[in-house]
Amino acid sequence: MPLSNEEKRNLKEGEIYIDEETQKKYRVKKAAFPQHQIGGPHGLGEPDDRSLRKVEADVLIPKLMNEAVEKIECHDLHLAIVNCFRLHGGVKGLKACAPERDIYNVCKIEK
Template identity: 45%
Template sequence: MSEPKTERVELKKLRTDDLHKLKRGEIVVDENGKKYIVRKTLLPMHMGGGPANLGDPNDRTLRKIEADILIPDLMDTRIQKYDCHSQLADYVKCSNENGDIIGWFTCRGVLKVYKACKLEKFMDPKVRQEVTEDYLRQRSEYRQTGKTPNERNFEAYMKWKYGKPLNENANEQEPKT
Protein backbone atom coordinates (compact mmCIF):
# COMPACT_ATOMS: atom_id res chain seq x y z
CA MET A 1 0.00 0.00 0.00
CA SER A 2 1.17 3.44 -0.75
CA GLU A 3 1.07 6.10 1.88
CA PRO A 4 -1.16 9.09 1.26
CA LYS A 5 0.71 12.22 0.37
CA THR A 6 0.60 14.95 2.93
CA GLU A 7 1.37 18.49 2.06
CA ARG A 8 3.35 20.60 4.42
CA VAL A 9 1.95 24.03 4.72
CA GLU A 10 4.45 26.48 6.05
CA LEU A 11 2.89 29.19 8.11
CA LYS A 12 4.31 32.65 8.02
CA LYS A 13 6.08 33.21 11.31
CA LEU A 14 4.89 36.27 13.17
CA ARG A 15 7.17 38.60 15.04
CA THR A 16 5.30 37.82 18.25
CA ASP A 17 5.84 34.05 17.91
CA ASP A 18 9.38 34.30 19.29
CA LEU A 19 9.40 36.54 22.34
CA HIS A 20 12.99 35.80 23.37
CA LYS A 21 14.41 38.49 21.06
CA LEU A 22 12.03 41.19 22.25
CA LYS A 23 12.99 43.59 25.02
CA ARG A 24 10.86 44.63 27.97
CA GLY A 25 8.88 47.80 27.24
CA GLU A 26 9.16 47.42 23.46
CA ILE A 27 5.95 48.07 21.51
CA VAL A 28 4.90 45.26 19.17
CA VAL A 29 2.18 45.47 16.50
CA ASP A 30 0.41 42.21 15.65
CA GLU A 31 -1.04 41.18 12.27
CA ASN A 32 -4.33 42.97 13.05
CA GLY A 33 -2.65 46.27 13.85
CA LYS A 34 -3.17 46.03 17.62
CA LYS A 35 -0.28 47.37 19.70
CA TYR A 36 1.15 45.55 22.70
CA ILE A 37 3.83 46.46 25.23
CA VAL A 38 6.26 43.63 25.90
CA ARG A 39 6.15 42.46 29.51
CA LYS A 40 8.28 39.60 30.68
CA THR A 41 7.22 37.72 33.80
CA LEU A 42 7.42 34.20 35.14
CA LEU A 43 3.62 33.90 35.08
CA PRO A 44 1.53 33.29 31.96
CA MET A 45 -0.23 36.38 30.63
CA HIS A 46 -3.69 35.21 31.74
CA MET A 47 -2.41 35.07 35.34
CA GLY A 48 -0.30 38.20 35.54
CA GLY A 49 -1.62 40.71 33.01
CA GLY A 50 -4.55 43.06 33.15
CA PRO A 51 -4.97 46.59 34.50
CA ALA A 52 -4.40 45.62 38.15
CA ASN A 53 -1.79 42.94 37.26
CA LEU A 54 -4.13 40.26 38.65
CA GLY A 55 -4.79 38.49 35.35
CA ASP A 56 -6.61 39.13 32.12
CA PRO A 57 -10.17 40.33 32.90
CA ASN A 58 -11.42 38.88 29.60
CA ASP A 59 -10.02 35.40 30.28
CA ARG A 60 -12.95 33.00 30.58
CA THR A 61 -11.01 29.79 31.23
CA LEU A 62 -11.47 28.06 34.56
CA ARG A 63 -8.53 26.60 36.45
CA LYS A 64 -8.86 23.05 37.75
CA ILE A 65 -9.44 24.16 41.34
CA GLU A 66 -12.11 26.65 40.24
CA ALA A 67 -14.00 24.08 38.15
CA ASP A 68 -13.71 21.16 40.59
CA ILE A 69 -13.97 22.87 43.99
CA LEU A 70 -15.02 26.51 43.86
CA ILE A 71 -17.93 26.29 41.40
CA PRO A 72 -19.58 23.29 43.20
CA ASP A 73 -19.19 25.12 46.52
CA LEU A 74 -20.84 28.23 45.07
CA MET A 75 -23.61 26.03 43.63
CA ASP A 76 -24.17 24.44 47.04
CA THR A 77 -24.41 27.86 48.68
CA ARG A 78 -26.85 29.11 46.05
CA ILE A 79 -29.01 25.98 46.31
CA GLN A 80 -29.21 26.25 50.12
CA LYS A 81 -29.97 29.98 50.12
CA TYR A 82 -32.34 30.32 47.19
CA ASP A 83 -33.38 27.23 45.24
CA CYS A 84 -34.19 24.74 48.05
CA HIS A 85 -34.50 27.16 50.95
CA SER A 86 -38.11 26.27 51.80
CA GLN A 87 -37.30 22.52 51.99
CA LEU A 88 -34.29 23.24 54.20
CA ALA A 89 -36.43 25.50 56.42
CA ASP A 90 -39.01 22.69 56.74
CA TYR A 91 -36.29 20.25 57.83
CA VAL A 92 -34.82 22.70 60.34
CA LYS A 93 -38.29 23.43 61.75
CA CYS A 94 -39.05 19.69 62.07
CA SER A 95 -35.66 19.06 63.68
CA ASN A 96 -36.15 21.90 66.17
CA GLU A 97 -39.61 20.66 67.13
CA ASN A 98 -38.51 17.04 67.68
CA GLY A 99 -34.99 17.59 68.97
CA ASP A 100 -31.80 17.02 67.05
CA ILE A 101 -31.24 13.32 67.70
CA ILE A 102 -34.87 12.15 67.63
CA GLY A 103 -35.64 14.68 64.88
CA TRP A 104 -33.10 13.01 62.62
CA PHE A 105 -35.17 9.82 62.75
CA THR A 106 -38.63 11.40 62.71
CA CYS A 107 -37.86 13.96 59.98
CA ARG A 108 -36.45 11.52 57.41
CA GLY A 109 -39.24 12.26 54.94
CA VAL A 110 -38.61 16.01 55.06
CA LEU A 111 -34.86 15.42 54.77
CA LYS A 112 -35.40 13.19 51.71
CA VAL A 113 -37.42 15.96 50.05
CA TYR A 114 -34.60 18.45 50.73
CA LYS A 115 -31.91 16.08 49.47
CA ALA A 116 -33.94 15.31 46.32
CA CYS A 117 -34.37 19.03 45.62
CA LYS A 118 -30.67 19.65 46.22
CA LEU A 119 -29.61 16.76 43.98
CA GLU A 120 -31.98 17.87 41.20
CA LYS A 121 -30.63 21.43 41.24
CA PHE A 122 -27.01 20.29 41.62
CA MET A 123 -27.25 18.08 38.53
CA ASP A 124 -29.00 20.77 36.47
CA PRO A 125 -26.53 22.12 33.86
CA LYS A 126 -28.45 25.41 33.69
CA VAL A 127 -27.78 26.12 37.39
CA ARG A 128 -24.09 25.27 36.94
CA GLN A 129 -23.87 27.57 33.91
CA GLU A 130 -25.52 30.46 35.79
CA VAL A 131 -23.19 30.05 38.78
CA THR A 132 -20.16 29.80 36.48
CA GLU A 133 -21.17 32.95 34.58
CA ASP A 134 -21.70 34.83 37.86
CA TYR A 135 -18.30 33.69 39.12
CA LEU A 136 -16.56 34.70 35.88
CA ARG A 137 -18.24 38.12 36.04
CA GLN A 138 -17.07 38.67 39.63
CA ARG A 139 -13.56 37.44 38.80
CA SER A 140 -13.42 39.80 35.81
CA GLU A 141 -14.47 42.76 37.98
CA TYR A 142 -11.85 41.81 40.56
CA ARG A 143 -9.14 41.59 37.92
CA GLN A 144 -10.15 44.98 36.48
CA THR A 145 -10.39 46.88 39.76
CA GLY A 146 -8.23 44.87 42.16
CA LYS A 147 -11.07 44.97 44.70
CA THR A 148 -13.33 42.21 45.98
CA PRO A 149 -17.14 42.66 45.87
CA ASN A 150 -17.15 43.46 49.60
CA GLU A 151 -14.49 46.15 49.13
CA ARG A 152 -16.43 47.66 46.21
CA ASN A 153 -19.65 47.66 48.26
CA PHE A 154 -17.86 49.28 51.20
CA GLU A 155 -16.34 51.89 48.93
CA ALA A 156 -19.77 52.66 47.42
CA TYR A 157 -21.19 52.99 50.94
CA MET A 158 -18.39 55.36 51.99
CA LYS A 159 -18.91 57.42 48.85
CA TRP A 160 -22.64 57.57 49.57
CA LYS A 161 -22.11 58.47 53.23
CA TYR A 162 -19.27 60.97 52.94
CA GLY A 163 -19.52 62.00 49.30
CA LYS A 164 -16.04 60.85 48.40
CA PRO A 165 -14.29 57.51 47.87
CA LEU A 166 -12.44 55.72 50.64
CA ASN A 167 -9.03 56.33 49.05
CA GLU A 168 -9.39 60.07 49.47
CA ASN A 169 -10.12 59.62 53.20
CA ALA A 170 -6.93 57.59 53.63
CA ASN A 171 -4.77 60.31 52.04
CA GLU A 172 -6.06 63.03 54.34
CA GLN A 173 -4.05 63.45 57.51
CA GLU A 174 -5.32 65.03 60.66
CA PRO A 175 -3.39 68.10 61.80
CA LYS A 176 -0.90 67.38 64.57
CA THR A 177 -1.62 69.13 67.84
Protein backbone atom coordinates in the same frame (compact mmCIF):
# COMPACT_ATOMS: atom_id res chain seq x y z
CA MET B 1 13.37 27.91 17.01
CA PRO B 2 11.58 28.29 20.38
CA LEU B 3 12.95 26.66 23.50
CA SER B 4 11.67 23.27 24.57
CA ASN B 5 10.25 22.84 28.07
CA GLU B 6 13.36 20.95 29.15
CA GLU B 7 15.59 23.83 28.04
CA LYS B 8 13.36 26.32 29.88
CA ARG B 9 13.67 24.32 33.10
CA ASN B 10 17.47 24.47 32.93
CA LEU B 11 17.53 28.28 32.75
CA LYS B 12 17.80 30.25 35.99
CA GLU B 13 15.83 33.33 37.08
CA GLY B 14 17.43 36.53 35.76
CA GLU B 15 19.64 34.71 33.24
CA ILE B 16 19.93 36.28 29.78
CA TYR B 17 18.78 34.10 26.88
CA ILE B 18 19.71 35.05 23.31
CA ASP B 19 17.43 33.84 20.54
CA GLU B 20 19.64 32.31 17.85
CA GLU B 21 17.40 33.27 14.92
CA THR B 22 16.66 36.90 15.76
CA GLN B 23 19.65 37.57 18.05
CA LYS B 24 17.19 39.16 20.46
CA LYS B 25 17.99 39.05 24.20
CA TYR B 26 15.45 37.93 26.79
CA ARG B 27 15.74 37.96 30.57
CA VAL B 28 14.42 34.73 32.11
CA LYS B 29 11.46 35.33 34.39
CA LYS B 30 9.97 32.43 36.33
CA ALA B 31 6.66 32.55 38.16
CA ALA B 32 4.54 30.15 40.20
CA PHE B 33 1.40 31.02 38.22
CA PRO B 34 0.70 30.89 34.48
CA GLN B 35 1.06 34.14 32.53
CA HIS B 36 -2.69 34.61 32.03
CA GLN B 37 -3.14 34.75 35.83
CA ILE B 38 -0.39 37.27 36.56
CA GLY B 39 -0.41 39.33 33.36
CA GLY B 40 -2.69 42.18 32.53
CA PRO B 41 -2.44 45.90 33.18
CA HIS B 42 -2.20 45.66 36.98
CA GLY B 43 -0.60 42.23 37.39
CA LEU B 44 -3.89 40.71 38.53
CA GLY B 45 -4.60 38.59 35.45
CA GLU B 46 -5.74 39.19 31.92
CA PRO B 47 -9.12 41.01 31.89
CA ASP B 48 -10.36 39.07 28.86
CA ASP B 49 -9.42 35.63 30.21
CA ARG B 50 -12.60 33.55 30.63
CA SER B 51 -11.01 30.40 32.10
CA LEU B 52 -11.86 29.29 35.63
CA ARG B 53 -9.44 28.48 38.39
CA LYS B 54 -9.73 25.05 39.99
CA VAL B 55 -11.22 26.44 43.21
CA GLU B 56 -13.87 28.34 41.26
CA ALA B 57 -14.92 25.31 39.26
CA ASP B 58 -14.80 22.78 42.10
CA VAL B 59 -15.87 24.83 45.14
CA LEU B 60 -17.42 28.23 44.47
CA ILE B 61 -19.80 27.42 41.61
CA PRO B 62 -21.29 24.32 43.31
CA LYS B 63 -21.62 26.33 46.54
CA LEU B 64 -23.50 29.13 44.77
CA MET B 65 -25.75 26.63 43.01
CA ASN B 66 -26.50 24.89 46.33
CA GLU B 67 -27.35 28.22 47.97
CA ALA B 68 -29.66 29.11 45.08
CA VAL B 69 -31.48 25.79 45.44
CA GLU B 70 -31.83 26.33 49.21
CA LYS B 71 -33.11 29.90 48.91
CA ILE B 72 -35.27 29.71 45.78
CA GLU B 73 -36.10 26.29 44.37
CA CYS B 74 -36.53 24.12 47.48
CA HIS B 75 -36.88 26.80 50.15
CA ASP B 76 -39.92 25.34 51.92
CA LEU B 77 -38.31 21.89 52.14
CA HIS B 78 -35.09 23.43 53.44
CA LEU B 79 -37.03 25.23 56.16
CA ALA B 80 -38.74 21.95 57.08
CA ILE B 81 -35.35 20.32 57.68
CA VAL B 82 -34.08 23.31 59.66
CA ASN B 83 -37.18 23.32 61.88
CA CYS B 84 -36.94 19.56 62.36
CA PHE B 85 -33.31 19.85 63.49
CA ARG B 86 -34.25 22.68 65.85
CA LEU B 87 -37.02 20.54 67.30
CA HIS B 88 -35.07 17.29 67.70
CA GLY B 89 -31.52 18.59 68.11
CA GLY B 90 -28.41 17.87 66.09
CA VAL B 91 -27.67 14.23 66.87
CA LYS B 92 -31.20 12.92 67.29
CA GLY B 93 -32.29 15.00 64.33
CA LEU B 94 -30.08 12.99 61.98
CA LYS B 95 -32.31 9.99 62.47
CA ALA B 96 -35.61 11.75 63.18
CA CYS B 97 -35.39 14.12 60.19
CA ALA B 98 -34.41 11.47 57.62
CA PRO B 99 -37.75 11.62 55.72
CA GLU B 100 -37.55 15.42 55.34
CA ARG B 101 -33.91 15.14 54.32
CA ASP B 102 -34.71 12.53 51.66
CA ILE B 103 -37.49 14.69 50.19
CA TYR B 104 -35.16 17.71 50.18
CA ASN B 105 -32.38 15.73 48.46
CA VAL B 106 -34.81 14.61 45.75
CA CYS B 107 -35.78 18.25 45.20
CA LYS B 108 -32.10 19.27 44.94
CA ILE B 109 -31.38 16.53 42.40
CA GLU B 110 -34.38 17.51 40.27
CA LYS B 111 -33.36 21.17 40.19
